[in-house]
Amino acid sequence: xxxxxxxxxxxxxxxxxxxxxxxxxxxxxxxxxxxxxxxxxxxxxxxxxxxxxxxxxxxxxxxxxxxxxxxxxxxxxxxxxxxxxxxxxxxxxxxxxxxxxxxxxxxxx
Amino acid sequence: xxxxxxxxxxxxxxxxxxxxxxxxxxxxxxxxxxxxxxxxxxxxxxxxxxxxxxxxxxxxxxxxxxxxxxxxxxxxxxxxxxxxxxxxxxxxxxxxxxxxxxxxxxxxxxxxxxxxxxxxxxxxxxxxxxxxxxxxxxxxxxxxxxxxxxxxxxxxxxxxxxxxxxxxxxxxxxxxxxxxxxxxxxxxxxxxxxxxxxxxxxxxxxxxxxxxxxxxxxxxxxxxxxxxxxxxxxxxxxxxxxxxxxxxxxxxxxxxxxxxxxxxxxxxxxxxxxxxxxxxxxxxxxxxxxxxxxxxxxxxxxxxxxxxxxxxxxxxxxxxxxxxxxxxxxxxxxxxxxxxxxxxxxxxxxxxxxxxxxxxxxxxxxxxxxxxxxxxxxxxxxxxxxxxxxxxxxxxxxxxxxxxxxxxxxxxxxxxxxxxxxxxxxxxxxxxxxxxxxxxxxxxxxxxxxxxxxxxxxxxxxxxxxxxxxxxxxxxxxxxxxxxxxxxxxxxxxxxxxxxxxxxxxxxxxxxxxxxxxxxxxxxxxxxxxxxxxxxxxxxxxxxxxxxxxxxxxxxxxxxxxxxxxxxxxxxxxxxxxxxxxxxxxxxxxxxxxxxxxxxxxxxxxxxxxxxxxxxxxxxxxxxxxxxxxxxxxxxxxxxxxxxxxxxxxxxxxxxxxxxxxxxxxxxxxxxxxxxxxxxxxxxxxxxxxxxxxxxxxxxxxxxxxxxxxxxxxxxxxxxxxxxxxxxxxxxxxxxxxxxxxxxxxxxxxxxxxxxxxxxxxxxxxxxxxxxxxxxxxxxxxxxxxxxxxxxxxxxxxxxxxxxxxxxxxxxxxxxxxxxxxxxxxxxxxxxxxxxxxxxxxxxxxxxxxxxxxxxxxxxxxxxxxxxxxxxxxxxxxxxxxx
Numbered sequence: 001x002x003x004x005x006x007x008x009x010x011x012x013x014x015x016x017x018x019x020x021x022x023x024x025x026x027x028x029x030x031x032x033x034x035x036x037x038x039x040x041x042x043x044x045x046x047x048x049x050x051x052x053x054x055x056x057x058x059x060x061x062x063x064x065x066x067x068x069x070x071x072x073x074x075x076x077x078x079x080x081x082x083x084x085x086x087x088x089x090x091x092x093x094x095x096x097x098x099x100x101x102x103x104x105x106x107x108x109x
Numbered sequence: 110x111x112x113x114x115x116x117x118x119x120x121x122x123x124x125x126x127x128x129x130x131x132x133x134x135x136x137x138x139x140x141x142x143x144x145x146x147x148x149x150x151x152x153x154x155x156x157x158x159x160x161x162x163x164x165x166x167x168x169x170x171x172x173x174x175x176x177x178x179x180x181x182x183x184x185x186x187x188x189x190x191x192x193x194x195x196x197x198x199x200x201x202x203x204x205x206x207x208x209x210x211x212x213x214x215x216x217x218x219x220x221x222x223x224x225x226x227x228x229x230x231x232x233x234x235x236x237x238x239x240x241x242x243x244x245x246x247x248x249x250x251x252x253x254x255x256x257x258x259x260x261x262x263x264x265x266x267x268x269x270x271x272x273x274x275x276x277x278x279x280x281x282x283x284x285x286x287x288x289x290x291x292x293x294x295x296x297x298x299x300x301x302x303x304x305x306x307x308x309x310x311x312x313x314x315x316x317x318x319x320x321x322x323x324x325x326x327x328x329x330x331x332x333x334x335x336x337x338x339x340x341x342x343x344x345x346x347x348x349x350x351x352x353x354x355x356x357x358x359x360x361x362x363x364x365x366x367x368x369x370x371x372x373x374x375x376x377x378x379x380x381x382x383x384x385x386x387x388x389x390x391x392x393x394x395x396x397x398x399x400x401x402x403x404x405x406x407x408x409x410x411x412x413x414x415x416x417x418x419x420x421x422x423x424x425x426x427x428x429x430x431x432x433x434x435x436x437x438x439x440x441x442x443x444x445x446x447x448x449x450x451x452x453x454x455x456x457x458x459x460x461x462x463x464x465x466x467x468x469x470x471x472x473x474x475x476x477x478x479x480x481x482x483x484x485x486x487x488x489x490x491x492x493x494x495x496x497x498x499x500x501x502x503x504x505x506x507x508x509x510x511x512x513x514x515x516x517x518x519x520x521x522x523x524x525x526x527x528x529x530x531x532x533x534x535x536x537x538x539x540x541x542x543x544x545x546x547x548x549x550x551x552x553x554x555x556x557x558x559x560x561x562x563x564x565x566x567x568x569x570x571x572x573x574x575x576x577x578x579x580x581x582x583x584x585x586x587x588x589x590x591x592x593x594x595x596x597x598x599x600x601x602x603x604x605x606x607x608x609x610x611x612x613x614x615x616x617x618x619x620x621x622x623x624x625x626x627x628x629x630x631x632x633x634x635x636x637x638x639x640x641x642x643x644x645x646x647x648x649x650x651x652x653x654x655x656x657x658x659x660x661x662x663x664x665x666x667x668x669x670x671x672x673x674x675x676x677x678x679x680x681x682x683x684x685x686x687x688x689x690x691x692x693x694x695x696x697x698x699x700x701x702x703x704x705x706x707x708x709x710x711x712x713x714x715x716x717x718x719x720x721x722x723x724x725x726x727x728x729x730x731x732x733x734x735x736x737x738x739x740x741x742x743x744x745x746x747x748x749x750x751x752x753x754x755x756x757x758x759x760x761x762x763x764x765x766x767x768x769x770x771x772x773x774x775x776x777x778x779x780x781x782x783x784x785x786x787x788x789x790x791x792x793x794x795x796x797x798x799x800x801x802x803x804x805x806x807x808x809x810x811x812x813x814x815x816x817x818x819x820x821x822x823x824x825x826x827x828x829x830x831x832x833x834x835x836x837x838x839x840x841x842x843x844x845x846x847x848x849x850x851x852x853x854x855x856x857x858x859x860x861x862x863x864x865x866x867x868x869x870x871x872x873x874x875x876x877x878x879x880x881x882x883x884x885x886x887x888x889x890x891x892x893x894x895x896x897x898x899x900x901x902x903x904x905x906x907x908x909x910x911x912x913x914x915x916x917x918x919x920x921x922x923x924x925x926x927x928x929x930x931x932x933x934x935x936x937x938x939x940x941x942x943x944x945x946x947x948x949x950x951x952x953x954x955x956x957x958x959x960x961x962x963x964x965x966x967x968x969x970x971x972x973x974x975x976x977x978x979x980x981x982x983x984x985x986x987x988x989x990x991x992x
C-alpha cells in the first residue's frame with residue numbers, strides 16, 4: 001500500500017487541494033481523483049492524508065463545506081474555495097514558483 | 110482565530126456529531142472510489158478490497174482528522190483528567206491523605222504569609238501610599254516628635270508636598286446619656302488633605318481650622334465606629350458628643366476601609382490637635398517636650414527620599430541653632446508601620462515564622478513524597494501491565510502527572526480555603542474588647558495565585574520523583590510479583606529516607622516552637638521588677654485646670670493624702686508617671702565633669718520618674734542599697750536621685766553608685782542616694798535599660814510637674830476603687846480629666862503582639878506534630894499491609910505475638926529514634942535561631958528539647974503501634990488461600 005503522498009513535497013498537498021478546488025467545488029474523492037488524473041498518476045492521495053488536510057484548511061477558513069447529493073445520487077461533502085482560500089492559494093503559488101526557480105538555478109549552476 | 114476556537118468548541122461539544130460526520134465522509138469517499146474502480150473494470154469484491162487497503166484503518170483516519178484541530182489536545186487532556194479522577198476515587202485513602210497533607214502545608218504558608226503581607230508588606234490604605242514616608246529620629250531612636258517641632262519642620266521644609274502629625278489617644282465618649290471608652294487620633298488639621306482621602310458623610314477638618322488652642326471642637330468618626338455606636342445614622346452630622354466631658358461636634362464620617370495611618374490600630378475617630386489638650390490632659394499643642402506625635406509626609410513628585418532626608422536635616426540643623434534641645438537632631442525617612450523599622454519585633458518575628466512555615470511545607474512535602482512512593486510501588490504491576498500492552502512511557506507518565514496535578518490543586522484549594530476561614534476570623538478578632546486593635550490579614554488575589562503555584566510546584570516536584578521509577582521498571586518482574594518486585598529493597602530505602610527526613614524536620618519544628626512558646630511563657634512570668642497586681646492607676650495633668658508646676662504640689666499632696674484615706678486602700682503613692690503608663694520622660698545623662706551639654710557628649714539616655722516618698726514600697730520595687738526619698742528632698746535641698754542597676758553599671762561599672770554624681774544639664778546635677786533593681790518600663794520583652802528617679806517635690810532640675818499619677822493598692826473590688834477615686838478627683842480637681850484603670854490592664858496591652866506570635870508558633874508546632882503523626886502512621890500502615898503475607902506465614906509457623914510485633918515495629922522505631930536524634934540536633938541549632946527572632950531572648954533549653962523528642966517518639970510509637978496491632982489479627986489461612 002504505502003502512503004503515496006509521502007512522495008509529495010512536504011506541505012504541498014494543501015496547495016494542490018486548493019488549486020483543484022479553484023476550478024469547481026468537489027467532494028473528497030473528487031479531489032483525490034482530480035489530483036491523480038492531472039498529475040498523470042504520479043500523485044495518489046489516500047483518505048488518511050486528504051481528510052485531515054481538508055479538516056485543517058477548513059479550520060483555517062480557506063474552504064467551506066456543505067453536504068450535497070453527488071453524481072451517483074449519494075450524499076457527499078463538497079468543499080468550496082473561499083475568498084481567503086483563493087488569496088492563500090495565490091500566495092502559496094507565488095512562493096512555490098520562487099522556490100522552484102531558486103532550486104532550478106542552483107541545480108543548473 | 111475566533112472561528113478556529115468556535116469550530117473547536119463545537120466539535121468538542123458535539124462529539125458524536127463530528128465523529129459521525131467524519132465517518133460518513135470517509136464512507137462516501139470509499140464508495141466513490143469503489144464505483145470508480147468498478148468503472149475501470151474491477152469486480153465489486155476486488156474493488157472494495159483495494160479500497161480498504163488504500164484507506165487503512167477507519168479509526169486511524171478519524172483520529173488524524175481529529176488531531177487536525179486544537180480540540181484534540183483538549184480532549185486528550187480531559188480524558189487524562191477523567192481517568193485520573195477515576196483512579197483517585199478508587200483510592201480514596203491515598204487521595205485524601207495526600208490532599209490533607211498538602212493542604213496543611215499550603216494552608217500554614219497562606220496564613221503566615223497573609224499575616225506578614227497584611228501587617229508588614231502591604232502599604233497603608235490611602236491613595237498613593239508609595240510617596241508617604243514617616244519621619245523618624247536618627248540617633249535617639251524614638252520616632253515621635255513634639256507638635257511644635259512638627260510645625261517647624263512642616264513650615265520650613267520644601268521637599269514634602271504636605272506633612273501631617275497625629276497621635277493616638279483614649280477618652281471616654283459620652284453619646285446621649287451613656288459613656289463608652291473610645292480610641293482615636295488627634296491630628297494636625299491637614300491630616301486628611303495630605304493623605305488625600307474623602308469623607309463618606311459630611312466633611313473633614315482642614316489646615317485652616319487650626320487657628321490656635323481650642324479653636325476646632327470637631328470630630329470625624331470612623332465608618333465602623335459610626336455604624337457601631339450611631340447605628341449608621343445618616344443624621345449624625347451636627348450631633349454633640351463629649352470626650353472626657355468636653356463637647357465636640359460631629360462634622361463627618363470617614364469612608365469605609367479608611368483605618369487611619371497605623372497598621373494594627375484602627376481609630377474610632379479623628380479630632381484636631383488644637384483641641385487635644387482638653388481631652389488628653391497633656392499640653393500636646395504647645396509643649397515642645399512631649400515627643401508623642403508621629404509625623405508623616407508626602408514627597409513632592411520627583412523628589413527622591415534621599416533628597417528629602419537631606420533637606421529635612423538642613424531644617425533640623427537650623428532648628429538646633431534656634432533651640433538648644435534640638436541640637437544634634439538627625440532625621441530620617443522610613444516607611445510607615447512595621448515595614449520601615451529594621452528592629453520591629455513583629456516584622457522580625459513574622460519573617461522568622463515564615464521561614465519555619467517553609468519548613469512545615471517541606472515536612473508536608475516529604476510526607477507527600479512518601480505517600481506517592483507507596484502509591485507508585487502499589488501500582489507498579491498495573492503500570493507495567495499497561496506498558497506491556499503498548500502504552501508509551503510518556504502516556505503513563507502523563508497520566509501520573511495528571512493525577513499529581515489534581516491532588517496538588519485540590520490540596521492547594523483545601524489549604525487556601527481553610528486559611529481563608531482562619532484569616533477571616535483573625536480579621537474580625539478584637540484582642541481587646543474596647544481597644545480597636547485589628548489584624549487586617551485577609552489574603553488577596555496574588556496570595557491565592559501564589560498558593561496555587563506553590564502547591565503545583567511542591568506537588569509535582571515531590572509527588573513525582575517516585576514516578577521516575579517507571580523509567581526503570583522491569584516489566585516482566587513487576588508483572589510477576591504484582592508489586593514492588595526486585596526493586597523492593599531500594600524502594601524501601603527511599604521511603605526510609607523520606608521518613609527519616611520527616612521525623613527530623615518535624616522534631617526540629619516542634620523543638621523550635623516549643624522553645625519559643627516556653628520562652629514566651631517564661632518571659633510573661635519574668636518578674637516585672639514591680640507588682641502591678643491589685644494596683645489602680647489614675648493619671649491626669651493638672652496643667653489642664655490652669656495649674657503650673659510651681660503651684661500644683663500642694664494640691665497633689667492633698668490628693669495623695671485623701672487617696673490614702675479611702676477606706677480599703679492599703680497604700681497609695683504619687684508620681685509623674687509609672688512604668689507601662691502613658692509614656693515616660695527620657696533624658697540624656699552626662700558625666701559629672703561634662704562642660705558642654707550637647708547630645709554628642711552624653712553618656713546614655715535614661716527614662717525618668719518623679720516619685721513621692723514611699724513610691725518604691727507601694728509598687729514594690731526593691732531598693733538594693735541606699736535610702737528612699739523623703740518629703741524633705743525638695744527644692745531647698747541638694748538634688749538627689751535613685752537609679753537602677755543598669756544606670757549604675759553604665760556610669761560607674763561595678764562600683765557602688767551611692768554618693769556618686771551625674772548631670773542632666775549644667776544646672777541639673779545629681780547625687781545618687783539609692784539603687785533599685787532593674788525593672789521593665791515600656792514592654793515585657795525590652796532589654797534592661799537605664800532608669801532614674803527624682804523626688805516628686807524636687808522635680809527635674811527644679812522643674813516640678815503637673816502630671817499626676819496616683820497608684821493605689823487596695824483590696825476593694827475594681828468598681829468601688831474606681832468610684833472612690835472618681836469622686837475624690839471630681840471633688841479636688843474637677844476641671845482635670847483623669848483616666849482610671851487597672852495597672853495590669855496596661856501591661857496586658859503591651860503583650861498583644863508577643864502573644865499573637867507565640868500563638869502562631871504554637872500552632873505551627875502542632876501542625877508539625879500532626880504531620881509527623883500522619884507521615885509515620887501512613888508509612889507504618891503501608892509497610893504493615895505489605896508484610897501481611899510474610900507475617901501470616903510467621904503466625905502459621907507458630908510465631909509468638911511478641912515476635913510478630915517486634916518484626917513489625919523494629920524498623921520504624923529504629924528510624925524514629927534516629928530521626929528524632931537528628932531533629933534534636935537541628936532543633937538545638939534552630940532554637941538559637943528562634944532566640945534571634947527578637948521575640949524573646951531564649952536560653953538553650955535542654956528540658957524542652959528532650960521533652961519534644963520524647964513526645965515525638967511517643968507519637969511515632971503510637972502511630973506505628975496501631976497498624977502493627979492489626980498484624981496480630983491476621984488470619985493466616987485466609988491470607989495463604991488468597992495467595
